[in-house]
Amino acid sequence: MTRIKVGIIGCGSIAKHRHIPEYAMNDNVDIVAFCDIIAARAHAFADQYNAKAYVDYTELLENEEIDAVSVCTPNSLHAPVSIAALKAGKHVLCEKPMATSNEEAEAMIAAANESGKKLMIGHNQRFVSSHAKARSIIESGELGKIYSFRTAFGHGGPEQWSADGEHSWFFDKERAFIGAMGDLGVHKTDLLRFLIGEEFVEAAAFVETSAKANSTVDDNAVCILKSESGIIGTLAASWSYNGGEDNSTVFYAEKGIMRLEDDPDYSLIIDYKNGNSERHSLGAIQSNEEGQQTDTHVVEHFINSIVEDKTPPVCGNEGKKSLEVILAALESSETKQIVRI
Numbered sequence: 001m002t003r004i005k006v007g008i009i010g011c012g013s014i015a016k017h018r019h020i021p022e023y024a025m026n027d028n029v030d031i032v033a034f035c036d037i038i039a040a041r042a043h044a045f046a047d048q049y050n051a052k053a054y055v056d057y058t059e060l061l062e063n064e065e066i067d068a069v070s071v072c073t074p075n076s077l078h079a080p081v082s083i084a085a086l087k088a089g090k091h092v093l094c095e096k097p098m099a100t101s102n103e104e105a106e107a108m109i110a111a112a113n114e115s116g117k118k119l120m121i122g123h124n125q126r127f128v129s130s131h132a133k134a135r136s137i138i139e140s141g142e143l144g145k146i147y148s149f150r151t152a153f154g155h156g157g158p159e160q161w162s163a164d165g166e167h168s169w170f171f172d173k174e175r176a177f178i179g180a181m182g183d184l185g186v187h188k189t190d191l192l193r194f195l196i197g198e199e200f201v202e203a204a205a206f207v208e209t210s211a212k213a214n215s216t217v218d219d220n221a222v223c224i225l226k227s228e229s230g231i232i233g234t235l236a237a238s239w240s241y242n243g244g245e246d247n248s249t250v251f252y253a254e255k256g257i258m259r260l261e262d263d264p265d266y267s268l269i270i271d272y273k274n275g276n277s278e279r280h281s282l283g284a285i286q287s288n289e290e291g292q293q294t295d296t297h298v299v300e301h302f303i304n305s306i307v308e309d310k311t312p313p314v315c316g317n318e319g320k321k322s323l324e325v326i327l328a329a330l331e332s333s334e335t336k337q338i339v340r341i
């Protein structure tokens, strides 16, 4: 089989810590191009991987050798870059949040359909071991009916993570569109949809900018969500959980309580109503903290979908549905109304 030739657009932290190493260890891939508006970033990786460097993504897309691209740019560029790449005949792995509106998300899906190329969104939480096991437990009916949940994704903020530190685009509404809700909240709407196997139909939320100075985006949000079968719960997204990360999800069900990523030693715990309990340590979840970058399997799934010509596990439509819940929560916070999704 001919190897898939990949270009990386945006050479900041997510490219450095996840996309590039995961492509590099994939036997079906050659990384042939890097693009960043900061030329030194593209050149540093191009030198390391014997690839071409670009500062303008439209020029990278003209390179006919390239089969697939990763879009690792600020959020506002996800849709325009992905659409241009699909129109240029490239498969696209786009980071989350997929886009800044439903219309943009729809245009990305249409571009993928028209080109016949794959579009996958980088929602890695589904592939975390504890989450994958939780999905099969819920699906098997072992926990009985799910009544409610609480989920949180919070840390001290992207200043320690982004290539541009405290001056990052993450804090600028023009380039980011949303703050903690788009950075972290959307991971959890995608995870919850995946775990319960249902769509959310209503959202209410408080979304605040309370923690960060010099920021034009939200940094603290608490949402209440209701699914189509009536499962209700809270989702918190925050850039002000100073002193440690919370990435936990808890389900309250007919036969017991299931805790995911809520204990440092056991990533999946079930305490059953009948007194039995299960403790599983299944390997660490990815975290911004140093030394916590394990294989997310996102690149592996993307490349497999190309090689085996199948729909990627987080296709454009899935990305759009996970984004819709976040957009509804933002609308609720603005209008002070419960929003139907």
Ligand SMILES: NC(=O)c1ccc[n+]([C@@H]2O[C@H](COP(=O)([O-])OP(=O)(O)OC[C@H]3O[C@@H](n4cnc5c(N)ncnc54)[C@H](O)[C@@H]3O)[C@@H](O)[C@H]2O)c1
Residues within 6 Å of the ligand: 009, 010, 011, 012, 013, 014, 015, 035, 036, 037, 038, 041, 055, 057, 071, 072, 073, 074, 075, 077, 095, 096, 097, 122, 123, 124, 161, 162, 163, 164, 168, 169, 182, 183
């Ligand atoms: N899946 C995850 O868990 C996860 C984690 C972190 C970030 N992300 C997402 O990845 C994306 C990138 O985030 P990051 O953390 O790498 O940010 P970052 O600030 O570290 O890097 C962004 C890079 O994009 C470059 N860039 C900006 N405009 C560009 C353009 N027009 N063309 C090419 N490059 C351009 C910047 O110079 C910078 O090097 C964001 O959408 C973010 O939400 C996903």
